[in-house]
Amino acid sequence: MSKIPFDDWLFDRLNDHDSPLDLNTEWEALAPMIGKKEEKRKRIFLWWILGTAAAMLVLWIVMGQRTSTRSPYSQAIQIPQSKQDIQPSSTFIHPSQTISSSSSKGKRISDETPKSKDTNSNLAEGISTNNNSMYYRNLRKSLDSKSHYKNHPFIRKQSTISYQKATNNSRQNKIILSPKMSRNSSLVNMDKIPIVSSLVPMQSKVEYRSNLDIQRITTKPDMQFSTVTQRSISYLTTAILLGGYTRSFKSNSEQAKRYIAQKDQTERLLEALGIEVTYHKALFQSDWHIGMGLGVQQDNFQLYQNFRDTIDKRFDHHPTEVKVSRDLTQSISKYDDVRGKAVYYVHRRINGYRRVLYIPFDITYSKAISLRHRIGFSVGGALGLKTSYFGQVVPNLEHNIWTVNYKQTIEQKLTSSYYFDIKYSYKFLQRATIFVGLRYQSEISGDEGTTFRWQENRKYLFLNAGAKVYL
Amino acid sequence: MKLAEEKILSIVKGCKRGQGSSQRELFRLYAPKVMSMCRRYSSNNEMAKDVMQECFIQVFSSIDQYCEASGIFEGWLHTVSQRTIWRVVKRDWGEKTIYSEQTENTTFTVEPDAFAKLSNDEIIGEIQKLPIGYKTVLNMYVFESLSHKEIAEILGIEENSSRSQLARARQLLKRKIEAKNKTSYVKNTL
Structure with missing residues (x-):
């Protein structure tokens, strides 16, 4: 009987061999894992969307925190409702000012009182007459006055915005104060508020309040300021x-x-x-x-x-025959160039x-x-x-x-x-x-x-x- | 037993749609063949079952890629399984068995009936007992018809290392089979 190479014999014996297997048991083990894999694939795109949403949320939170730490006004200021609410020693002061802690500054505040009061009266006058141009002239005048508060960034910002509103309104006549608003506006009734009329050392608050009220006006829904604040910005x-x-x-x-x-x-x-x-x-x-x-x-x-591809190949100096002694100690090989087909499964x-x-x-x-x-x-x-x-x-x-x-x-x-x-x-x-x-x-x-x-x-x-x- | 192409294609279509019954049918048809492959590369049957699972996970997850024009499904499945097995072998192999000694090409010849008494499962059992490097190279060379250069590239070893491991694998396997065959012969004759 002729001898065949060991490799060929091994290939013939095992290549088409099917191993015995408990298919039901193996399938039970495999089935849940297939499900997971499919689910994972389907969720790839979803992860991108969720990731973006999470990034936006983080941005929102970070921006929100920065705002709350940058604007302590809302926490420090309490609008007094009656005279009893107002105490001279209260901490009801502008957060960035050191008025109460500095006597010299306190003195200067007292000196500035009439001007501050003028400011409020001018504001009130300007708005109550519903003469917009007059109002804004007065407002600008008051804010440009020699009050040392005018350099406060908050005041300066508001004054700029107000002036822009004024010019805008004078052109477009869009800003209309309703009678109701004029009556109820805290700005209009500024001189009637106890904080203005009764407490001299608190005039700094009056200045600040006036700006608060300006801000309040700008955010009234019936006033179209939102475009103005972004104008040329x-x-x-x-x-x-x-x-x-x-x-x-x-x-x-x-x-x-x-x-x-x-x-x-x-x-x-x-x-x-x-x-x-x-x-x-x-x-x-x-x-x-x-x-x-x-x-x-x-x-x-x-x-x-x-895919599968078959390519003609030439194998240089390939062993074509090897004879091995029975004790495996010696072998004789023959080499030649061999042409064959290489099958690739890609x-x-x-x-x-x-x-x-x-x-x-x-x-x-x-x-x-x-x-x-x-x-x-x-x-x-x-x-x-x-x-x-x-x-x-x-x-x-x-x-x-x-x-x-x-x-x-x-x-x-x-x-x-x-x-x-x-x-x-x-x-x-x-x-x-x-x-x-x-x-x-x-x-x-x-x-x-x-x-x-x-x-x-x-x-x-x-x-x-x-x-x-x-x- | 070869199934009609139409039946296989309908099963594949069902798998692409994610039908559990089709997936089960596909597994039932091809699991024994894939298991046989896995056993040849693995050290024991339990490990072979794990590898087979990975193969079928890969097959089902990438079955959308299969199209009729790219060849028969069995060939595609064989390729996917083969790649998965190689990946697992490489992962498990690590740096355990890398030889780079020079060995001449050796080819043994055998008489076809010499080892006839051994069953295929017994031969696979002997292959499983070979060191991982030996059996990997032997499988790739004998069953996948890869050259030493290709084996070296896939496994990340030197070409000479592949040659030497193949030679040693042949020697060792033949001895083991001969020994097993004698034992089997003695058992059968007594």
Whole structure:
């Protein structure tokens, strides 16, 4: 009987062997694990959304904490309701002042009293006559007076806002104090409030109260000040983008067409995300802004292949026959060049990304739908500064078994895009707004491989969220 | 026994839709074959069952990738299982058994009936007793038809190491089978 090689004998015996197995028991053990794996896959995209929401929540909390520590007014000031509520030694003072602790400053406050009182009377007079221009002239005059409180940042800020309101109102006649409001306004009745009329050392509070009341007026719903406060004010936008995208290729080259068809088959798009910081400046009207900034965007993709391929191969100097002595101490080998077929089973998934650093520019129109809520529309574009790739790509049209690094094969030339977006924003702080919206973006880029070129067109739909900080 | 292609494809479609009955059917059809593969690479049957579980988890999680045009399903399943087994072997292997000594290519010849008394399960049992490096290289070379260069790339070892381990695996396995065969022969004749 002829002898056959040991390897062949082993292969013939075991290759088609089926091991006995208790299938029911094994399936019971396996079934729950399959479920978990599937569930995990389905939740990948959900994690991205939850992560963004969590980031927004953290931003909200951090901003809220900063506000509460920066504005102690609401805690320190209690509006007295009656004379009994007011005590000369109470801590009812402006938090940033050291009036009560400094005798010299206290003296100066006493000296300033008439002027402060004038301020209040002027304010009251100005508003009660419903003569707006007079009111704001008086207001500005009073706030620009020699009172040393005028340099307090809070007062200065309010005075600026008030003056802007005044000019705005004088042009547009939008600010109308209702009779009810005039009657009930604490500003109008300032001189009747005990704190003003009876307690001289507390005049600092009067000054402060007047500003509080100005602020209170500005936040009355029937007064359209929200646009005024943002007039000619620049803001910084931080946007977090999250979304999906599609991709298409164009080329006149036949070779490129074959290659990009192969890319279509082997590359799967996962998701795109990015971050963008934009500086906006008010245009000729307050509701229009132009902006420019810097952004980074990352497109995640996956190379996935699953196929079998047979390739003719030549094996140089391959052992063709080996004779071994019975005691395994000696052997004689014959070598020759052998031609054969190599069978490859390819199954792989390699994640990669494309990262673009770009300059966005846009023009934005935003309209107030209420005091805190706005809706905005933007049209813009972006110019790519730098594109980098990470991942694997199939370079070979004939046999796509071997892969190479993406960046070694493809060089991306100029990248440009345009976009439209719509966003809803909510003003949650004096100088901060959060927004959420949708952005449609179309990008065109020129790609160059080792021997041919093609054009790549990407379309994105982003869920757009972020914050605006007014400078 | 080969099933009709249509039946397999309908089972695969059911698996893609996440139907439990189809998944069970697929497992019932292919588990013995995959288990056989896993046993050859593992040290014992319990470990082989663990590896088989990983193989089927991988198969079910990536079954969406399979399309009819890419070949028969059995080939695809074999490839997925093979890759999973290699990954597990590499993980378990660590740095336990890396040899890089020079060994000549040796091929043994056997008479087909010489080891006929041994069952396939007994031969697999002997393979399982080989050191992990030996049996891995032996399996890859004999059953997956990989060259030493490819084995070296997959396992992250030197090509010479692959050659030497294969040679030693053959020697050792043949001795073990011969010894087992004699014992078996004696048992059968007495």
